[in-house]
Amino acid sequence: xxxxxxxxxxxxxxxxxxxxxxxxxxxxxxxxxxxxxxxxxxxxxxxxxxxxxxxxxxxxxxxxxxxxxxxxxxxxxxxxxxxxxxxxxxxxxxxxxxxxxxxxxxxxxxxxxxxxxxxxxxxxxxxxxxxxxxxxxxxxxxxxxxxxxxxxxxxxxxxxxxxxxxxxxxxxxxxxxxxxxxxxxxxxxxxxxxxxxxxxxxxxxxxxxxxxxxxxxxxxxxxxxxxxxxxxxxxxxxxxxxxxxxxxxxxxxxxxxxxxxxxxxxxxxxxxxxxxxxxxxxxxxxxxxxxxxxxxxxxxxxxxxxxxxxxxxxxxxxxxxxxxxxxxxxxxxxxxxxxxxxxxxxxxxxxxxxxxxxxxxxxxxxxxxxxxxxxxxxxxxxxxxxxxxxxxxxxxxxxxxxxxxxxxxxxxxxxxxxxxxxxxxxxxxxxxxxxxxxxxxxxxxxxxxxxxxxxxxxxxxxxxxxxxxxxxx
Amino acid sequence: xxxxxxxxxxxxxxxxxxxxxxxxxxxxxxxxxxxxxxxxxxxxxxxxxxxxxxxxxxxxxxxxxxxxxxxxxxxxxxxxxxxxxxxxxxxxxxxxxxxxxxxxxxxxxxxxxxxxxxxxxxxxxxxxxxxxxxxxxxxxxxxxxxxxxxxxxxxxxxxxxxxxxxxxxxxxxxxxxxxxxxxxxxxxxxxxxxxxxxxxxxxxxxxxxxxxxxxxxxxxxxxxxxxxxxxxxxxxxxxxxxxxxxxxxxxxxxxxxxxxxxxxxxxxxxxxxxxxxxxxxxxxxxxxxxxxxxxxxxxxxxxxxxxxxxxxxxxxxxxxxxxxxxxxxxxxxxxxxxxxxxxxxxxxxxxxxxxxxxxxxxxxxxxxxxxxxxxxxxxxxxxxxxxxxxxxxxxxxxxxxxxxxxxxxxxxxxxxxxxxxxxxxxxxxxxxxxx
Ligand SMILES: Cc1cc2nc3c(=O)[nH]c(=O)nc-3n(C[C@H](O)[C@H](O)[C@H](O)COP(=O)(O)OP(=O)(O)OC[C@H]3O[C@@H](n4cnc5c(N)ncnc54)[C@H](O)[C@@H]3O)c2cc1C
Numbered sequence: 001x002x003x004x005x006x007x008x009x010x011x012x013x014x015x016x017x018x019x020x021x022x023x024x025x026x027x028x029x030x031x032x033x034x035x036x037x038x039x040x041x042x043x044x045x046x047x048x049x050x051x052x053x054x055x056x057x058x059x060x061x062x063x064x065x066x067x068x069x070x071x072x073x074x075x076x077x078x079x080x081x082x083x084x085x086x087x088x089x090x091x092x093x094x095x096x097x098x099x100x101x102x103x104x105x106x107x108x109x110x111x112x113x114x115x116x117x118x119x120x121x122x123x124x125x126x127x128x129x130x131x132x133x134x135x136x137x138x139x140x141x142x143x144x145x146x147x148x149x150x151x152x153x154x155x156x157x158x159x160x161x162x163x164x165x166x167x168x169x170x171x172x173x174x175x176x177x178x179x180x181x182x183x184x185x186x187x188x189x190x191x192x193x194x195x196x197x198x199x200x201x202x203x204x205x206x207x208x209x210x211x212x213x214x215x216x217x218x219x220x221x222x223x224x225x226x227x228x229x230x231x232x233x234x235x236x237x238x239x240x241x242x243x244x245x246x247x248x249x250x251x252x253x254x255x256x257x258x259x260x261x262x263x264x265x266x267x268x269x270x271x272x273x274x275x276x277x278x279x280x281x282x283x284x285x286x287x288x289x290x291x292x293x294x295x296x297x298x299x300x301x302x303x304x305x306x307x308x309x310x311x312x313x314x315x316x317x318x319x320x321x322x323x324x325x326x327x328x329x330x331x332x333x334x335x336x337x338x339x340x341x342x343x344x345x346x347x348x349x350x351x352x353x354x355x356x357x358x359x360x361x362x363x364x365x366x367x368x369x370x371x372x373x374x375x376x377x378x379x380x381x382x383x384x385x386x387x388x389x390x391x392x393x394x395x396x397x398x399x400x401x402x403x404x405x406x407x408x409x410x411x412x413x414x415x416x417x418x419x420x421x422x423x424x425x426x427x428x429x430x431x432x433x434x435x436x437x438x439x440x441x442x443x444x445x446x447x448x449x450x451x452x453x454x455x456x457x458x459x460x461x462x463x464x465x466x467x468x469x470x471x472x473x
Numbered sequence: 474x475x476x477x478x479x480x481x482x483x484x485x486x487x488x489x490x491x492x493x494x495x496x497x498x499x500x501x502x503x504x505x506x507x508x509x510x511x512x513x514x515x516x517x518x519x520x521x522x523x524x525x526x527x528x529x530x531x532x533x534x535x536x537x538x539x540x541x542x543x544x545x546x547x548x549x550x551x552x553x554x555x556x557x558x559x560x561x562x563x564x565x566x567x568x569x570x571x572x573x574x575x576x577x578x579x580x581x582x583x584x585x586x587x588x589x590x591x592x593x594x595x596x597x598x599x600x601x602x603x604x605x606x607x608x609x610x611x612x613x614x615x616x617x618x619x620x621x622x623x624x625x626x627x628x629x630x631x632x633x634x635x636x637x638x639x640x641x642x643x644x645x646x647x648x649x650x651x652x653x654x655x656x657x658x659x660x661x662x663x664x665x666x667x668x669x670x671x672x673x674x675x676x677x678x679x680x681x682x683x684x685x686x687x688x689x690x691x692x693x694x695x696x697x698x699x700x701x702x703x704x705x706x707x708x709x710x711x712x713x714x715x716x717x718x719x720x721x722x723x724x725x726x727x728x729x730x731x732x733x734x735x736x737x738x739x740x741x742x743x744x745x746x747x748x749x750x751x752x753x754x755x756x757x758x759x760x761x762x763x764x765x766x767x768x769x770x771x772x773x774x775x776x777x778x779x780x781x782x783x784x785x786x787x788x789x790x791x792x793x794x795x796x797x798x799x800x801x802x803x804x805x806x807x808x809x810x811x812x813x814x815x816x817x818x819x820x821x822x823x824x825x826x827x828x829x830x831x832x833x834x835x836x837x838x839x840x841x842x843x844x845x846x847x848x849x850x851x852x853x854x855x856x857x858x859x860x861x862x863x864x865x866x867x868x869x870x871x872x873x874x875x876x877x878x879x880x881x882x883x884x885x886x887x888x889x890x891x892x893x894x895x896x897x898x899x900x901x902x903x904x905x906x907x908x
Contacts, residue, residue: 215535216491216511338615343602361599363492371599375492375509377516395511404629406604431604433629457516465516 003134006032008334009124010141011116011279014042016311016323017143018100023331024141025107032135033109034116034126039097040104043145043312044320046093051168052188054089056351059195063353067390080196082170089168116144118280121306125280139306139334142286142294143323144279146272146312154180154268158243161266164189173197174264176230178250180238182209184350186269187221190229191353193267200229201263203236203252210350214363216377217356217413220393224353241266274313291315298340300330308334322346345428349418354393357421360409360428361399374402376434378454380414382464385445391415396450398434400458405433416447423451434458475531475543476507476521487539488512490532499527501547508532508544523547595621595630605632613637686781697843702879705838705850706887709870710898712738712854716869722906729908731799735871736774736828739851740798741905742897744770744791747824750890754823756844757881764881773822773842774802776809777832784842785809786822796908830854835872847877849894871898 010021013035021033039046065075104111112135114128124135148163159166160174167189173196179186182204194200202209202225209225209232210218225232233254242249247262274292281288285304287295293315300308308330311323325344332339347359366373380386380394394414401408410424427437438455442448456462480486488510495507506518525547532544595603603620605613609632613620623640625632672678683691712735719733726733747754747770755766770791773784785805790798808814825842828851839850852872859868875891882890 219489219535339611340614343610361601366599369600373599377491377509377511379511379516381512401599401629403598404604406599406629406631408599408601430606431625431629431631433604433631435628 001132001134003123003136004032005136006030006110007138008032008141008331009034009116009135009137009139010143011124012042012143012145012275012311012313013037013040013100013111014143014145014311014323015044015320016145016327017042017141018104019324020141020143020310020327020331021109022103022107023328024334025109027331027335029331029335031109032137033104033111034124034135035111035113036115038113039093040100040111041093041097042143043147045096045100047165047168049320050093050096051089052164052185052192053351054092055085055168055170055192056188058085058088059192060353062195071390080173082172082196086170117278118284118286118307121284121304137306139308141300141327141330141334142279142302142307142309142313143311143327144275144313145323146274146318148269149271149273150268151270153240154238154266156241156243156248158248160243160246160248160264161241161268164267164269167193167267170196175199176263176265177201178203178238178248178261178263178266180266180268181270182206182232182234183269183271184210184352186267187225187350187352189267189269190225194228201231201233201261202229203233203238205235205237207235209234210352210356212348212362213350213356213358214397214411216363216395216397217358217411220354220395220413221350221352221356223393228353272312272318274315276313289315298342299333300326300341301333317346317348319346319348345425347421347425349421351418354391354414355417356411356413357417357424358409358411359421359425360407362409362411363397363399366399366408372402373408374400374458376400376454376458378450378457378462378465380447380450382453382462383445383447383450384464385447385449386414388445389415394447394450396420396454398437398451398454398458400434405435405458407432407434407437410451412450414447414450420448420451423448474523474525474547476523476545476547477543478510478519478538478540479522480540487537488517490534490536490538490544491516493530493532493534495527495530495545497527497530501525501527510538519544521547593622593624595623597621603632604629609634609637616641684780686783690781693843694840697840700843701841701846703838703841703876704879704882704884704887705874705876706884706891707836708873708875708891708895710873710895711859711868712871712898713868715898715901716854718901718903718906722908725908726796726799729796729800731796732803733795733799733906734802735830735851735854736826737795737799737802738898738901739826739828739849739894740772740774740787740790740802741795742894742901743772743824743826743849745897746890746893748791749893750886752882752886753847753877753890755846755881756823757846757878767823769823771821771823773825773845774805775825775827776806778810778812780812783809783814783819784822784825785814785818786820788821794908795906824848826851830871836874838874839876841876841878846881847875847890850874850876 007030008024009032010017011034013033017033018040021031024031044050062078112126112128114126117125119125122136124137124140126133126135148165150163154161164185177193177198177200179190179200179202182202186202187209190200190202208215208218209222237253239251239253244262247264248266250261250263250266251258276288276292276294284307286307287303289295294302294309294313296302296309296314300310302309310326310330312318316322326341329339329341345359347357350356363375376398378396381392386392386394391414397411398407399409407427410421412420434455437451438459442452453462453464457465490508491511492509495501501507501521501524503524504520507521508519510517510519527545528548529546532538603625605620610620620632623632623636626636627633715738723733751766754770755764758765769789771786771788772790773786775782775784787801787805822845824845825848827839827848830851830853833853835852837850837852839848841848854869854871856867856869858865859870873891875887877887
């Protein structure tokens with residue numbers, strides 16, 4: 001069969017892949033988007049960001065209703081229909097996926113459903129339902145993403161041992177749920193199940209949950225988990241698992257002692273692995289690192305001059321918005337423009353209770369690199385808005401270069417931190433100083449004020465907090 | 474002695490240690506902040522109530538502490554003057570410019586008046602690039618400007634558009650004043666103009682200003698000649714049978730209103746050779762360091778006009794029959810001679826043929842028409858006794874000179890290419906001529 005000719009083929013229809021395909025089409029290129037799943041949107045839409053946030057949104061109400069009692073407004077116990085909850089989630093995913101498919105069509109991006117495999121540096125074979133298709137391209141963009149890691153010792157072939165994918169298809173509410181790994185995925189899904197009524201135990205091998213976030217930002221999340229989960233065990237290692245009737249027997253090591261426990265379900269959330277196997281990369285010049293991530297330069301070029309790679313499959317911060325930014329870089333470079341993924345501020349958001357968000361340099365990073373920084377903190381106990389909404393479990397902080405007063409990093413923990421962090425991203429990207437932030441009037445009473453007051457606190461004159469520092473002339 | 478958490482104010486009697494600003498072995502001054510404490514209302518810096526060397530830290534980040542609790546132990550203490558003296562050398566050891574650096578600092582701006590902005594270098598203690606908005610950073614990257622050399626005028630040293638503009642102007646001024654002759658020469662690609670000579674000393678002369686076309690030709694020729702390392706490869710083609718073919722069909726062509734010329738045959742042969750040797754149908758992108766191979770065959774044909782050489786371009790020669798080529802050639806040459814060619818007719822060539830056969834002369838070395846990479850010069854066919862299959866016969870030999878850009882094309886390929894043309898011309902099939 002004659003190969004189909006195209007300028008650009010994008011392999012993988014996740015937030016990296018479809019962003020690349022759309023942008024390339026907007027720039028006048030002929031594009032084919034290859035995706036093995038029926039639904040576009042990748043992990044993010046189908047089994048990641050979107051469904052997890054849907055569940056967090058739905059279950060948050062349970063939490064809020066409970067907390068409402070002490071304010072004199074009490075509700076009865078919620079009735080939970082797991083099947084209906086799942087159907088609602090599916091319906092919203094469908095709507096989103098249809099939206100993406102519609103946008104592809106409007107842009108004349110040809111979507112080919114099937115598994116892509118590289119035959120050589122310029123040919124992709126696609127296994128479609130109607131048989132093989134060959135695509136001859138000028139440039140390919142690999143955006144095949146990642147999947148949950150599942151060590152052999154945990155992989156029992158028992159559906160009670162879940163990854164995030166299965167956990168997001170809530171089948172039932174297990175009485176006892178073990179979450180292995182206290183990263184953001186484990187903590188988010190742990191929150192969903194705990195709120196639905198599971199007794200959740202989180203086991204983390206490291207000495208802290210949410211690695212990467214500053215300890216002061218993690219503390220409120222830790223407190224919430226201590227209160228609402230059965231337990232958070234730090235510095236504990238899960239050694240093995242075994243099927244034991246309707247339970248999973250889990251062996252872990254706590255302070256040198258081995259103990260056995262039984263759980264109804266186990267969620268393994270210990271990291272993600274790139275989807276590079278069976279992609280035919282051997283037939284190209286694309287190189288991968290020790291962990292299997294595709295190596296790219298700052299322009300998203302792989303070692304093969306005809307092939308670019310973006311998103312989770314190249315590692316780094318494995319987040320949807322990072323993938324989308326890399327898509328812009330790759331397409332611009334293909335179109336002959338200068339663009340680099342360099343000095344880009346990628347915000348991180350954890351949708352736990354409360355939310356944690358940070359961008360730019362963290363305090364820990366500055367300390368570790370020996371960079372002299374000044375930290376300004378504004379605890380939410382001093383925010384009228386936080387008080388009136390009963391959410392004083394928050395903190396806003398700025399990481400500042402003392403010499404130039406430039407804002408190097410912003411960290412927020414608290415209700416709605418994910419929405420608040422964007423102002424920090426803009427500030428850092430613009431090279432703003434603390435003064436700029438302090439001078440910009442923020443509306444009262446809002447949580448966004450905490451950013452302004454935190455900036456004012458840097459100079460020692462925040463209205464609603466007293467730092468004891470004197471303003472310098 | 475121990476440093477303890479002091480009374481913090483009403484209602485605040487405990488908090489969490491969020492940062493510790495000293496470590497064991499440090500020397501602290503009285504009132505220096507040693508830890509920061511966070512409580513519901515504020516983050517409070519906790520000062521040392523005395524000076525001295527820290528021998529033990531009694532708390533760690535995250536600890537809950539209350540008023541009166543000891544946070545660190547100081548050696549000795551009380552002797553604050555000694556402590557502050559001790560602290561001086563300790564601080565000087567760190568890269569903070571203290572006493573020794575101070576005298577030189579004020580003198581620096583005096584001795585270095587920073588004439589051009591080119592001398593500035595951003596120093597980053599944080600490891601981050603200088604502060605500037607994404608738009609400015611993108612613009613600088615596009616222009617190939619290193620922002621670390623641009624002085625930012627806004628608070629915190631932030632670089633804005635006017636800073637970038639000032640920097641570029643500075644660069645331009647520097648470039649102009651640096652070497653007035655060298656860059657100018659490079660621009661026009663012409664050697665420094667020779668001094669005017671008064672030729673009338675030796676006899677009568679007339680002076681004629683150069684037409685703009687002549688000036689253009691002069692400039693283009695010098696540019697091509699200087700930029701391209703030329704090699705010219707010669708060969709001859711036996712066109713005896715080709716001429717016979719032409720004779721046989723010339724009348725039929727004439728009936729269709731076309732003139733069948735040797736140039737037409739040559740263009741056909743050239744396209745075939747270009748298809749087999751794509752590097753001759755290319756351009757060198759010096760900036761990108763890329764060879765741009767063209768998938769079209771637009772041939773420039775040098776035309777001698779009253780005012781000088783003009784090279785109109787015959788488009789898509791590979792897709793045309795000899796009849797179409799002949800027709801197009803004639804109209805194009807006519808349009809050129811009457812100076813009616815449009816600018817589009819002069820652009821986009823991928824290879825040039827210069828046939829001087831109609832005028833005379835044998836071999837010559839044409840100059841490559843940059844950014845093309847090769848040109849074929851054709852002289853007048855000469856009837857000569859030639860050895861054919863061991864017998865001497867009278868044959869018409871066409872002199873050919875192929876000049877090429879030696880950066881792109883190797884000598885061996887040059888020879889192969891010209892052989893390809895010769896073979897094509899010598900074995901021209903009648904099917905290609907017949908109409
Ligand atoms: C539970 C969970 C929650 C998350 N929450 C967030 C969040 O809140 N915010 C955030 O930014 N990120 C979140 N992420 C991460 C986010 O989902 C990923 O970073 C993002 O999806 C990566 O996008 P991508 O385009 O690189 O790849 P993916 O989204 O993984 O998409 C890759 C696509 O390629 C397809 N594919 C793979 N191989 C082939 C092949 N050979 N041929 C054809 N198609 C192929 C796959 O089917 C898939 O659709 C979350 C992830 C999980 C698991």
